[in-house]
Amino acid sequence: MRILIVGGGTAGTILANNLARRLAHELKEGKVHITLLSASDKHMYQPGLLYLAVGRMTPDELYRDQASLLEPGIHFHVDPVEHFKLDEKQVTTKSGRMVGYDILVIATGSRMYPEGIPGLAEHAETFYTEASALKMFKRLQSFEGGKVVIAVGVPHKCPMAPLEITFMLHDYFKDRGLLDKVSIHYTYPINRVHSLENVAKWAVPEMERLGITYETFFNMKEVDGDKKVVRSEEGSEVPYDLLITIPAHRGMEVLEKNGLGQNGWLPTHRTRLNLEGYDHVYVIGDTTNIPISKAGSTAHFEADTLGENIAAIVRMGAPVREYDGKVFCFIEAGKDRATYAMFNYQTPPDPKSPTRAVHWFKVAYNKLYWVSARGLL
Amino acid sequence: MTQRKIVDGRGSFCPGPLMELIVALKEVQVGDELEVLSTDKGSANDIPEWVRKVGHAYLSTTEQEGTWHIVVRKEK
Numbered sequence: 001m002r003i004l005i006v007g008g009g010t011a012g013t014i015l016a017n018n019l020a021r022r023l024a025h026e027l028k029e030g031k032v033h034i035t036l037l038s039a040s041d042k043h044m045y046q047p048g049l050l051y052l053a054v055g056r057m058t059p060d061e062l063y064r065d066q067a068s069l070l071e072p073g074i075h076f077h078v079d080p081v082e083h084f085k086l087d088e089k090q091v092t093t094k095s096g097r098m099v100g101y102d103i104l105v106i107a108t109g110s111r112m113y114p115e116g117i118p119g120l121a122e123h124a125e126t127f128y129t130e131a132s133a134l135k136m137f138k139r140l141q142s143f144e145g146g147k148v149v150i151a152v153g154v155p156h157k158c159p160m161a162p163l164e165i166t167f168m169l170h171d172y173f174k175d176r177g178l179l180d181k182v183s184i185h186y187t188y189p190i191n192r193v194h195s196l197e198n199v200a201k202w203a204v205p206e207m208e209r210l211g212i213t214y215e216t217f218f219n220m221k222e223v224d225g226d227k228k229v230v231r232s233e234e235g236s237e238v239p240y241d242l243l244i245t246i247p248a249h250r251g252m253e254v255l256e257k258n259g260l261g262q263n264g265w266l267p268t269h270r271t272r273l274n275l276e277g278y279d280h281v282y283v284i285g286d287t288t289n290i291p292i293s294k295a296g297s298t299a300h301f302e303a304d305t306l307g308e309n310i311a312a313i314v315r316m317g318a319p320v321r322e323y324d325g326k327v328f329c330f331i332e333a334g335k336d337r338a339t340y341a342m343f344n345y346q347t348p349p350d351p352k353s354p355t356r357a358v359h360w361f362k363v364a365y366n367k368l369y370w371v372s373a374r375g376l377l
Numbered sequence: 378m379t380q381r382k383i384v385d386g387r388g389s390f391c392p393g394p395l396m397e398l399i400v401a402l403k404e405v406q407v408g409d410e411l412e413v414l415s416t417d418k419g420s421a422n423d424i425p426e427w428v429r430k431v432g433h434a435y436l437s438t439t440e441q442e443g444t445w446h447i448v449v450r451k452e453k
Binding site: 116154155159190191195196197217219233234262263291292327341343345346348349 | 385386387388389390391392393394395396397399400403404419423426427430431432
């Protein structure tokens with residue numbers, strides 16, 4: 001059985017390690033081959049970018065060598081796929097390598113796409129890449145006061161990022177003694193401050209307590225860098241001195257070039273995780289079009305489910321579990337308090353008041369992630 | 378010819394049916410219809426409110442066995 005995983009991010013890495021452990025005996029006997037193809041020899045802890053942007057982590061803390069995270073027996077190549085030939089059960093890579101498979105898992109992730117809003121990429125700061133997070137950090141350091149506006153595109157990676165960066169910016173400016181010179185204005189696309197109703201109910205009094213203003217039903221239409229205003233589809237116009245964006249995201253271009261999905265999102269069965277129309281092709285992580293959060297925990301729980309199922313397919317010929325839509329997100333409520341939201345397809349979250357204990361657990365998880373990536377946690 | 382696309386937001390607490398609709402509207406042509414499926418009753422109110430505010434057409438809402446079907450048309 002040849003198992004091919006395309007993508008070495010959170011989903012692909014956890015799945016590869018999960019399978020290597022579950023199928024250690026079959027790997028040793030040569031009955032199973034696990035191949036992981038990635039575009040990079042480095043693995044980034046993406047949630048760390050939020051901290052990098054406000055000077056609470058450094059770039060070196062975000063990376064590990066991808067090969068160092070993988071179980072022995074996994075064939076790992078830094079060689080991204082360029083052509084998916086699903087009907088022939090093979091892919092072709094950038095180097096020209098042809099790789100056949102019996103089971104394919106697509107976990108290529110997503111990328112920010114600020115270019116979809118005129119003026120946004122040129123005039124807003126963000127933190128979804130190392131370069132942009134460092135640029136935002138330097139911009140924050142030179143900012144001495146004015147109106148900070150947070151503007152959110154959809155869909156975006158990490159549903160808590162809009163609130164987290166808002167509360168962390170408040171504490172950042174507080175630590176610099178600038179709160180009397182800074183106003184923070186939060187905008188959000190729907191008619192409450194977060195898509196999760198209970199999270200919104202928690203966040204509104206927090207914002208009011210901290211003096212953060214907010215505006216809902218705000219979907220970015222364009223940014224006018226000369227006038228320093230951001231306009232919404234709903235007809236609102238908000239002036240800013242510093243514009244911070246959580247930009248809309250898209251899946252990877254290679255999928256669209258291969259005629260797969262729309263905007264890089266692949267039509268995926270919400271419980272079986274297979275690509276629609278293909279029984280032996282699976283999709284996990286941000287790449288799916290499943291209507292749940294694009295988050296590391298989603299990738300993690302999907303990888304756990306799929307790992308168990310692929311191992312069962314190898315041993316028994318059929319999957320044994322369904323993905324229940326589980327997501328777990330920490331929510332940083334500033335520099336030293338946090339809460340969390342856990343939910344699935346059936347059960348909404350019920351976040352508690354932020355505490356220092358949850359914040360320190362999140363800080364610990366920023367290190368423990370590397371254990372998760374190895375498929376151990 | 379007008380197309381109708383299904384936006385399946387059932388079981389979606391985050392990002393939720395309205396957010397799924399906002400994304401889907403970017404991917405269809407003016408004049409196309411979208412039918413949002415939602416198991417969240419609140420979306421039956423939120424979606425028409427946003428659709429009218431932003432200038433698209435709200436066409437109908439029906440409820441069948443715990444699923445709300447909200448139909449809108451892209452106008453711009």
